[in-house]
Amino acid sequence: MNETGISKTGEQIEHCFMQLVRERKSVRLHVTELCEYAGISRKTFYNHFADLGDVLESIYRQTVDSVLLECFDRHYSTEEFLLHIYRTFQADKEFFIPALRENTQNSFTEMMISHCRRAFNSIFCDYITDEDEMDYLSYKYAALNALLVQKWGREGMQ
Secondary structure (H helix, E strand, O other), rough: OOOOOOEEEEEHHHHHHHHHHHEEEEOOHHHHHHHHOOOOOHHHHHHHHOOHHHHHHHHHHHHHHHHHHHHHHOOOOOHHHHHHHHHHHHHHHHHHHHHHHHOOOOHHHHHHHHHHHOOOOOOOOOOOHHHHHHHHHHHHHHHHHHHHHHHHHOOOOO
16 A cells, blocks of 8 residues: 555556546546456456546545645645646646546536535634535635636646
C-alpha cells in the first residue's frame, strides 16, 4: 500500500483508467474494457473498487488532497489554493477535461461539489453556527467553484 492507502493493483487500475480516458477523451468506460486494458480480472477490479465512479473519486480525492496538504504546508491563501488546484488540473488536462464534461450521477463535478462542501464546513464551522445557513453557503460556494472549473474545462483550460 502507498501513503494514501491504495494498493499497487489499485494504483494500476487508476493509472489505466486515466490512460483510457486520455485516449478516448471520455470517462464513459466499461469495467470490462478497463480490466482488459489493465490486464486484470473483473474480480480483481471489484476487490479494489465498487465501480468506475469509485475509481474516479479516488483519483479526484488523491489529486485534491495532495494539493491541500501542500497548500496548508505553505500557508497558501484561498486564492493561491484555488490557483494551485486549477494548475494541477491543467497539468493533466487530457484527463481532467473529459472528466469535467460528464454530467451524470457520480460525475467529477458532483465529487468536486461534495468535497468543497466538506472543506467549507470544516473551515467555517466555528464562524457560522446556523445549520441552514451553513448548508446553503457551503453548497453555494462549492457549486460555484465546481461550475467555474467545469466551464474552464469545457473551454479547454486556457
